[in-house]
Amino acid sequence: MKSLSIKDIAVKANVSITTVSFIINGKAKEKSISEAVIEKVEKIIEESGYKPNQIARSLRTGNSNIIGLIIEDISNSFFSRIARLIEDKAYKRGYKIIYSSTENSIDKAKELINMFKSRKVDAYIISPIKGIEEDIQMLLDDGNPVILFDRNLPDVNTSYVGADHFTASYQSIQSFIDQGKKNIALVTTDINVEQIIERYDGYKKALEDNGIKYDDKLVLKIHFNQEESDTIAQIKELFVNKKIDAVLFATNYLAISGLKVLKKINKKIGDDFAVIAYDDHEAFELHTPAISTVQQPLEEIAENVIKLILKQLSTKTKFENQEIIIPAKLIIRH
Amino acid sequence: MKSLSIKDIAVKANVSITTVSFIINGKAKEKSISEAVIEKVEKIIEESGYKPNQIARSLRTGNSNIIGLIIEDISNSFFSRIARLIEDKAYKRGYKIIYSSTENSIDKAKELINMFKSRKVDAYIISPIKGIEEDIQMLLDDGNPVILFDRNLPDVNTSYVGADHFTASYQSIQSFIDQGKKNIALVTTDINVEQIIERYDGYKKALEDNGIKYDDKLVLKIHFNQEESDTIAQIKELFVNKKIDAVLFATNYLAISGLKVLKKINKKIGDDFAVIAYDDHEAFELHTPAISTVQQPLEEIAENVIKLILKQLSTKTKFENQEIIIPAKLIIRH
DNA sequence: CAAATAAAGTAAAACGTTTTACTAATTCAA
DNA sequence: TTGAATTAGTAAAACGTTTTACTTTATTTG
Known part of the structure; x- marks a missing residue:
């Protein structure tokens, strides 16, 4: 038919x-x-x-009313929640979103960009990784609207929306210190993106400003794509062998692994051991005791991303780039 | 350029x-x-x-190498994890996925189907809701491959992949009874989809088979789209006012709300109060004590969905419909 | 009342491919 | 040595729209 x-x-x-x-x-x-x-x-x-037929229409007009969204992993709740918000807001303005996960692979990211390009998406929303600067620059050179979010690429000159990771991290550490903690660990990842680096810098600066000596041994950089069992082993090794009274996890999935370790080695969170996790997660509120977290302003990030994209899509003239940095919120739970 | x-x-x-x-x-x-x-x-x-240019290509050939995936809510971890798996597997076979959330709205679901139709997607993977039977039938009549998953629509004659919800629910209740529980509650939703009904039926049948009288007062049907605070209030009312020694939650987000209630009213899970949650969630393993769950075989569901879709896309002839029911796994945690 | 303007609508080109049906030159078989 | 078969390649139609430039008729204006 x-x-x-x-x-x-x-x-x-x-x-x-x-x-x-x-x-x-x-x-x-x-x-x-x-x-x-x-x-x-x-x-x-x-x-x-x-x-x-939208295909014929796209072919003729040259635009598709589709916005491409490139993220790290749709099954991570931070991204799935933000994707949902962006989808929602875009939908109301007549745009569809195609999204796809890079899994932190440069090759997959490049492929995705090419795929979106050949599908003639009208705009790109990208949570980027290092190594795709050139590809993004090509998109920009071709006149495509591109917004980066969550992570910035310093070498690429385009708009960016994200949370203030440095300050959030700094404040987390400060709050540990205010509680009298001295041996503060950081569990982070080895992926080389600005947002992770800022969290590290905030950690370091807060220690320094409080006259606490930075100790490399208390910083654990977990390899991104490894099995969770390896992650758990590494964290366990840190927790068991080092004298630690507080720990900041730089991502929610690392915190989940960390909590599993604590459960396994039967170490209790309390007066002599404090935890803060970056990026909220349902498990944290429910945990006994509840876990303090740094909450990113998902709604505001999504809203700003869409606002910038639409503005750029409507003004044909070259758009002035903006960097929108939104404060994150430290939620202390007991 | x-x-x-x-x-x-x-x-x-x-x-x-x-x-x-x-x-x-x-x-x-x-x-x-x-x-x-x-x-x-x-x-x-x-x-x-x-x-x-894929657009021109699609216009000429009539197919897009895109598969449309329609789900309830991408920010629900069950769907985001399955979406990720499906995306992954499809990608390896040269197909892209466009996904979008219905939020359990019939209108939005219909709109999405139309949108995908006008975008000429090659096939549809749908976790359906009641009320879109006609629209799906139209897709089938037009010769489009359609696979339903997670929830079946009895009136629509097409392939389906899902877990055995009845048995899983039955076994959960049986395990409660084997522990000596007598007053077993069910917290479920009021959305009228087969998968939810089966969970309810399994609950009822297990009670019956064990000679326990079914009590309507112990079944709480939560309205789907309501605020979480209302849900919490309703569950609290159930837990406080009824004599209950075990509860089965029919979805993971209901269980999350339920756990919040328990925390609030300071009721401990243990020998005199047991909990099982449908659909696993990271929070459950981490919870103290760990929460028993019914795990759906995500990987197998995704694999079967893709296999069926690809088979259908490759054979031009009318395909024989299949129903693939995969056992779910009851994970007892202590 | 002639010329200009407005109203109502259409023919055909263009977007970038794929595919069918064709041509021209060469090789092969008998 | 002829005609059939093969090799190497191409012209043009088609997919379903949008949009430009055009036509025809009716109305207004000076």
Whole structure:
């Protein structure tokens, strides 16, 4: 059963294809199509259930009303929640989102960019990784709107929306110190992205400002793509062998692994051992005791990303880049 | 900066568009293009970075290499994990996934189907809701491959992949009874989908088979789209006012709310109060004490969905529908 | 009342591919 | 040595839209 085309509608209504197209696109008035014809055609479209072929439309107009969203991993709750928010907001403005996960692989990220490019998406929202600067620059050179979020790439000159990771990390450590902690560990990842580096810098600076000597042995950099069992082993080794009274986890999944370790070695969180996790997660509120977290302002990030993208899509002229840095919130739970 | 077209390549190589097309599509041999020409053209394509315009390709061939995935909510970990698996497997076979959330709204689901239809996706993977049977039937009538998963629609005649919810629910209740529980509650939702009904049926049947009288007062049906605070209030009311020694939560997000209630009213899970949650969640393993769950076989569901879809896409002939029911696993944690 | 303007609509090109049906030159078989 | 078969390649139609430039008829204006 072939689906209807604009031609079928034109024939049924006994008008030209052009006329139908004008009506569909709301240009009927402006193109002086009579009220009678408009009504007739609209009725036929309604009854037949005709929907314009978006592919043909895209080919002709050169835009797709699709925005490409490239993230690290859709099954990570930070990204899935933000994806949902972005999707929602974009949808209300008539845009669809295609999203896909890079799994922190440079090759996959490049492939995704190419795929989106050949699908002629109208704009790109990217949570980038190091190593794809050139590809992003090419998109920009071709005149595509690109917004980075969550992680910035210093070498690429485009708009960015993200949380203030440095300050959030600094404040977390400060709060440990205010509680009298002295031996503060950081469990982070080895992926080389700005947002992770800032969290590290905040940790270091806070120690320094409080006259605590930075100790390399208390910083654990977990390899990104490794099995969780290895991660757990490494964290366990840190917790068991080092004298630690507080720990900041730089991502929520590291914190989850860390909590599993604590459970396993039967170490209790309390007055002599404090924990803060970066990026909230349902498990943290529920945990006994509840885990303090740094909450990123998901809603605001999504809202700003969409706002920037739409502004850029509507103004044809070259847009002035913006960096929007939103404070993160330290939630202390007991 | 306009992007290259096949014509640009043809001109540069001094051959016809047809020839370039044959080479791109690996039909060069079969169409007897000489080795020399193939090499020349491939070199030019390589150097110029030309990528075929998928939109034009789709328009001409009528297929898009895109599979549409319609789910309830991408920010729910069950769906985001399954989406990730499906995406992964599809990607390896050269298909892209577009996904979008219905939020359990019939209107949004219908809109999404229309959107995918006008984008000419090659196949549909849908976790459906009641009320879109007709729309799905139309897709089938038009010859589109459609696979339902997680929830079945009895009125629609197409392939389905899902877990055995009835048995899983039955076994959960049986395990409560084996522990000597007598007053077993069920916290479920009011959405009218088969998978939820089966969980309810399993609950009822297990009670019955063990000679325990079914009590309507112990079954709480939470309205789907309501605020979490209301959900918490309702669950609290159940837990405080009824004599209960075990509870089965029919979804993971209900269990999360339920655990919050227990924490708030300071009721401990232990010998005199048992909990099982449907659909695993990171919070459950970490919880003190750990929460027993019914784990759906995500990997197997994703694998079967993709296998069915691909089989259907490759065989042009009408495909015989299959129902694949995979056992769920009851994980007892202490 | 002639010329200009407005109203109502249409023909055809273009977007970038794939594919069918064709041509021209060469090789092969009898 | 002829005509059939093979090799190497191409011209042009088609996919379903949008949009530009055009036509025809009716209305207004000076």
